Amino acid sequence: MTTQDTKPRSKTSGSQFSYTPQDGLLLEVEDLFVEFHTRDGVATAINGVSFNLHQGESLAILGESGSGKSVTAQAVMGILDMPPAVIPAGHIRYCGQDLLSMPDEQRRLTRGPEISMIFQDALSSLNPVFPVGWQIAEMFRTHRGMNKSDAIEQAIQLMERVSIPAARERVKAYPHQFSGGMRQRIMIAMAIALDPAVLIADEPTTALDVTVQAQIMALLQELQEERQMGLILITHDLGVVADVADRIAVMYAGRLVETATVHELYASPAHPYTRGLLESIPRLDQKGQTLAAIGGLPPNLMRIPPGCPFNPRCRMAQDVCRTDLPPLREVVPGRFSACHFAEEVINA
């Protein structure tokens, strides 16, 4: 027996497991719950979230810090630290197969070739003691069993694809020798290396300056179109969403409060929280604008108020909002809102 046969790295993922999307449906998240068990109690970070992602589609998950948007991404990617995280209920299906009940080894092989992720902070996500080319090439060596020089050659091509100037000369450079924007390009190169069907981008441009942000978002869009990936964009930036997304899911306190296409959502939000967010951001193209701030703070995830979690901050709240949790329901065809008075909000 050669060493090649015993090492799992010699496996190529495609040969063992295959995934074919049905009608373009890549990802189904169904009634997902994530809790964090800590000594002070249980924090419910995700509270029954469901959404789908199709091939070539850009879905933005919009929310403030603590809304559960990043935890959702990490649950899909399978990189939550468990414990303290616990997934007490829910399904995450990739091409019809439930990732949560999959054996660990099979799940591991989905990370990279099927689903991959880029993070906000490229500097802390890249390993500082290895050259960037080596880190990109690792994808090919581990998942495709490629030899070192072929893998490096592939890495150079990828670096060129994400527009890193003088890629061949810089393949041996270390992460600290690159600027923030270039590091983010390297992360993108790693994420797309194995041609994933789903790319999750968690606040990919939050740490970058606006001119660099524009470059990175343009690159992401271009790659998505070229490869027909399903893109999940996790962000708090309503401006970036308007530029990139097809569909938006708005999260608040671990729940989806509204989903809609990007045009519908900006034209007529169907949840008071979304509406509040849109009115509280200053716009570059407006002058003399009155900022309508949302009062108060998002709730403590250990003590989410009864009824609608947004009710203490909502100016429209009635008695029913303080007692009954509004389900996410279809308000008009294709548009979902978790507000008892969604019809009133949408027509406001």
Place this chain on the structure above:
Amino acid sequence: MPEVILSAQELVKHYPIKKGVLRRTAGQVKAVDGVSFDLHKGETLGIVGESGCGKSTLGRLLMRLEEPTAGKVIFEGADWSSASGREMRRMRRDIQIVFQDPYTSLNPRMTVGDIIGEPFEIHKDVVPKGGRRRRVQELLDLVGLNPEHINRYPHQFSGGQRQRIGIARGIALNPKVLVCDEPVSALDVSVQAQVVNLMEKLQDELGLAYVFIAHDLSVVRHISDRVGVMYLGRMAELGEEDEVYSRPTHPYTQALLSAVPVPDPTLRGKRDQIVLVGDVPSPANPPSGCRFHTRCWKAQELCSQEEPQLEMRADGAGEHLSACHFAEPRTIVETVDVSDLEPDARFVATDLRDDALAADAPVDLDQMAERSGQLHGDAGYAPQEVTRLIDEQPGDHRPSDG
């Protein structure tokens, strides 16, 4: 225009780069390299620019937290940059600062009362000793916090509330100028608007002049009367808010404006897009001539040879200050005047106070994790991991709002 209260004159700040065993100076980082502007009474001057452009150093120079390498800061006619320690302390009463990070700028071991009251310890004659506590409570009330929370510690407040505490400390001595260094960039969007509105209210009530330093061009447009755009330690463009945003003449301003996403999907693909190539050059070795010429699509030979001066240049409807040899106006964003538009009252928070809600939710997950770590004295326990997973990313301070 009201009288000039603060004036920066050719301010320069170079930081030496030390090298070798003998720590010889091998070069200079030219953080701020000849910046001049006037700040008028009661106005807001916004300073925008990308990271590394020197905007924060400029703020610290105005406060004299850094000594300028050259140039002057004139406050009410007196040269502040050469004032003695005693004079400087007296003048500091009139110029205060609010820092970006509400998590590190407040001492975690001091109560809110001590933090906001500390300026009165140094400037003893502002409020008589017996009245200090009451004055602190007035200030808390003014910034929309519950005066009864005077004995609480910073960790018991959210990010937005902590920034209010920082603002209360900044206005404690009734200053005339408040330098705000990225005061809202660490805050969540829904909380950011609360703090921006608070700052506008305080300006109206107290007649403060703000130097508002930020990288977010939309926020700066909203709050500023005049705006300065910085690039690599120099002022590229300076003018009234509408001049800079509606009729920018400097290519850098134009590129910057075109890169800012606008929350309106109907504009997708229809906006004037200028994609700059490359990164900002190092301020240790700025390009010759016009510092922007290495990334500028209009650059000609003249630009690499001769540095353009910040002077009045035509912008189509008038003129304003711009430092480009080939300055010409270009409309990047179609400005819509919405000053008559009132937001729907059903979705607006009418008062600035949020303590009623805060009292109910004073502890967030980060704090809880931290606290349990401290209480149990258990370094192996994973409070940080909990924090990180709930957070957006490690090192991002924004999450504690939630």
